[in-house]
Amino acid sequence: xxxxxxxxxxxxxxxxxxxxxxxxxxxxxxxxxxxxxxxxxxxxxxxxxxxxxxxxxxxxxxxxxxxxxxxxxxxxxxxxxxxxxxxxxxxxxxxxxxxxxxxxxxxxxxxxxxxxxxxxxxxxxxxxxxxxxxxxxxxxxxxxxxxxxxxxxxxxxxxxxxxxxxxxxxxxxxxxxxxxxxxxxxxxxxxxxxxxxxxxxxxxxxxxxxxxxxxxxxxxxxxxxxxxxxxxxxxxxxxxxxxxxxxxxxxxxxxxxxxxxxxxxxxxxxxxxxxxxxxxxxxxxxxxxxxxxxxxxxxxxxxxxxxxxxxxxxxxxxxxxxxxxxxxxxxxxxxxxxxxxxxxxxxxxxxxxxxxxxxxxxxxxxxxxxxxxxxxxxxxxxxxxxxxxxxxxxxxxxxxxxxxxxxxxxxxxxxxxxxxxxxxxxxxxxxxxxxxxxxxxxxxxxxxxxxxxxxxxxxxxxxxxxxxxxxxxxxxxxxxxxxxxxxxxxxxxxxxxxxxxxxxx
Numbered sequence: 154x155x156x157x158x159x160x161x162x163x164x165x166x167x168x169x170x171x172x173x174x175x176x177x178x179x180x181x182x183x184x185x186x187x188x189x190x191x192x193x194x195x196x197x198x199x200x201x202x203x204x205x206x207x208x209x210x211x212x213x214x215x216x217x218x219x220x221x222x223x224x225x226x227x228x229x230x231x232x233x234x235x236x237x238x239x240x241x242x243x244x245x246x247x248x249x250x251x252x253x254x255x256x257x258x259x260x261x262x263x264x265x266x267x268x269x270x271x272x273x274x275x276x277x278x279x280x281x282x283x284x285x286x287x288x289x290x291x292x293x294x295x296x297x298x299x300x301x302x303x304x305x306x307x308x309x310x311x312x313x314x315x316x317x318x319x320x321x322x323x324x325x326x327x328x329x330x331x332x333x334x335x336x337x338x339x340x341x342x343x344x345x346x347x348x349x350x351x352x353x354x355x356x357x358x359x360x361x362x363x364x365x366x367x368x369x370x371x372x373x374x375x376x377x378x379x380x381x382x383x384x385x386x387x388x389x390x391x392x393x394x395x396x397x398x399x400x401x402x403x404x405x406x407x408x409x410x411x412x413x414x415x416x417x418x419x420x421x422x423x424x425x426x427x428x429x430x431x432x433x434x435x436x437x438x439x440x441x442x443x444x445x446x447x448x449x450x451x452x453x454x455x456x457x458x459x460x461x462x463x464x465x466x467x468x469x470x471x472x473x474x475x476x477x478x479x480x481x482x483x484x485x486x487x488x489x490x491x492x493x494x495x496x497x498x499x500x501x502x503x504x505x506x507x508x509x510x511x512x513x514x515x516x517x518x519x520x521x522x523x524x525x526x527x528x529x530x531x532x533x534x535x536x537x538x539x540x541x542x543x544x545x546x547x548x549x550x551x552x553x554x555x556x557x558x559x560x561x562x563x564x565x566x567x568x569x570x571x572x573x574x575x576x577x578x579x580x581x582x583x584x585x586x587x588x589x590x591x592x593x594x595x596x597x598x599x600x601x602x603x604x605x606x607x608x609x610x611x612x613x614x615x616x617x618x619x620x621x622x623x624x625x626x627x628x629x630x631x632x633x634x635x636x637x638x639x640x641x642x643x644x645x646x647x648x649x650x651x652x653x654x655x656x657x658x
Contacts (some may be wrong), residue, residue, distance in 0.1 A: 157335040160185050163340040163545035166311050169196035171513025171538035172344030173293045174301045178542025183302050187309040192294050195360040197346050201286030202277035206528035207242035209264045213274045215239040225271045225430050225523020228639050238536055245535040246278050253292035264641040268405040270428045277528045281462040283400045293564035312559035314372040317552030322508035326559050340545040343511040347492040349613050353576040355489040356388050356398045363517040369496045369608025375505040376644040377517035378494035380617035383525055383627045384581050385432035385490030387450050397470035400658045401452050401527045407455035413447040432627050434522045435487040439581040449482035487581050493521040503543025509553050512541040523626025561603035579615055584632045588619040614640035615625040617642050635652055
């Protein structure tokens with residue numbers, strides 16, 4: 154029989170920036186953080202290179218940041234969410250600096266700000282050139298460990314959400330150090346990250362594979378915009394899984410994309426060239442590679458000898474594969490980097506299920522629309538993680554949990570089959586034939602292995618991608634290249650996992 158414990162505070166699933174920010178916002182109330190890996194590993198936040206975008210200079214303003222966010226979002230951003238993010242953004246960055254995050258500073262103490270693609274102003278606060286995520290997470294982890302009311306359990310993952318007779322989420326079944334335990338709690342906050350691990354080529358940790366999204370969907374939560382997956386244009390193509398990242402900031406510094414013959418090709422695709430929105434650059438690189446011309450990021454003139462100091466993570470990744478980026482161009486390929494979709498929430502993290510909140514990449518507030526603006530991800534995690542934590546802090550217990558069993562796990566061989574199929578058929582370029590083939594394959598896996606949360610997450614992406622017969626942002630259909638459907642997708646699973654419906658904003 155599974156043990157049951159009652160915890161007198163929110164349980165937070167995930168220990169990236171959103172989850173830990175939520176935990177800090179719960180103080181002085183108790184909070185329990187469950188992390189599948191040791192802290193600072195297994196979360197995308199710690200791997201982020203570019204930094205945090207916010208209107209931190211006298212030349213910038215939240216309204217300008219909002220305008221760039223909405224432009225990148227390709228017509229699907231929620232304006233209220235964007236206004237909140239960009240208005241609260243500067244304070245969120247300064248709060249992390251106050252915790253000890255060592256943002257790069259000018260001699261006068263002002264933030265060093267980088268220019269990244271589709272930003273009208275230099276507004277990305279960075280750390281050590283390309284080390285923002287790791288340094289920010291180190292400061293936040295130190296603060297969380299110092300908070301006596303926050304309990305952390307590593308090697309712990311959720312296996313099912315518990316609900317009472319009304320459908321309210323009242324806790325979860327967790328697997329902690331290999332043992333199952335029911336945890337009854339007044340609130341559950343999902344901060345489980347994105348879906349990169351569902352794809353064969355990704356820049357995210359392998360552990361980030363949509364489990365929170367799948368668990369929420371299986372409990373009946375509304376899911377928003379699952380078809381919108383962002384492919385970072387410049388993963389370093391050296392055969393690693395996950396693929397190392399060549400940060401957007403390199404192009405902000407003037408790095409140029411070239412083909413095998415050394416020809417700069419981005420002018421063929423967009424007037425902003427290397428600083429075009431991510432989806433445009435990703436499709437350009439995909440097209441060049443598909444045509445046999447290859448794609449390389451040439452930072453030899455833009456960065457050159459400054460690489461070891463300015464971009465140490467990129468430099469180390471390249472050198473480990475025998476590429477010296479000071480004098481050689483870097484081979485690059487698009488890779489899954491971010492999920493704009495997720496569990497639908499309001500601006501305080503509330504989902505459609507009472508007792509369940511979500512924040513960070515696993516949530517969908519509508520702030521990113523169809524395509525996230527560079528360096529808005531850590532910002533979103535900090536802003537909306539804090540808001541969800543403050544709401545959860547005030548919540549009380551629901552009813553008695555109904556009997557439940559853990560969801561099935563997808564075996565490793567089946568997961569690898571899924572990853573290959575997702576990259577092949579739900580990648581940078583999609584069409585009905587490929588998506589239909591993908592869905593049939595996913596249904597076959599479910600028939601054998603059951604509705605594993607990772608499999609459900611993949612099904613959500615594939616079915617919504619097939620239903621959206623247009624191209625917009627991170628979703629490009631070769632058979633429907635025009636932009637035609639100016640509404641978000643909202644998905645609720647029915648018994649056959651096919652209950653798609655569209656709802657106009």
